[in-house]
Amino acid sequence: MSITKPGDYVTRDGTRVTIREIKGPSSWPCKGSVWCMFRGKYVPRGYAIWQANGRYLAVGEHRLDLIEQEEGDSICRQAEETTP
Numbered sequence: 588m589s590i591t592k593p594g595d596y597v598t599r600d601g602t603r604v605t606i607r608e609i610k611g612p613s614s615w616p617c618k619g620s621v622w623c624m625f626r627g628k629y630v631p632r633g634y635a636i637w638q639a640n641g642r643y644l645a646v647g648e649h650r651l652d653l654i655e656q657e658e659g660d661s662i663c664r665q666a667e668e669t670t671p
Contacts, residue, residue, distance in 0.1 A: 588641045588654060590617045595657040596641070600650040603657065605631045614638060614645075621651065 590596070596604045598621075606619035616639050620631035637643055641653035 588656075590637065590639055590641055590653060593619075596653040597655050597657050598643075598650060599648065599652045599654055602651065603629070604635075604637075604651070604653060606637070606653075609639075611639070617641075617653075 590606060590609065593606050593608060596606060598604055603622040604619055605622070606617050608618050609616050610618065615636040617637040619635060620633055621635055622629050623632050625632055637653060643649040643651040
């Protein structure tokens with residue numbers, strides 16, 4: 588899978604990830620956050636990077652490898668719509 592635009596993605600273990608920006612050319616151009624439970628609700632937390640092919644690690648598979656783009660309401664689209 589190739590990550591070409593910001594949006595929500597699903598990882599190998601089913602976790603939701605929001606890619607906020609793609610800065611290239613670089614080995615790790617995709618920047619975003621992994622969703623997790625925080626104070627009783629799921630929110631994007633922290634900062635993580637991925638390769639353009641969706642890999643979380645340079646070598647081997649990892650549970651946070653991106654496998655597909657999530658359809659539906661994206662947190663990125665919601666932010667763009669509410670920005671004046």
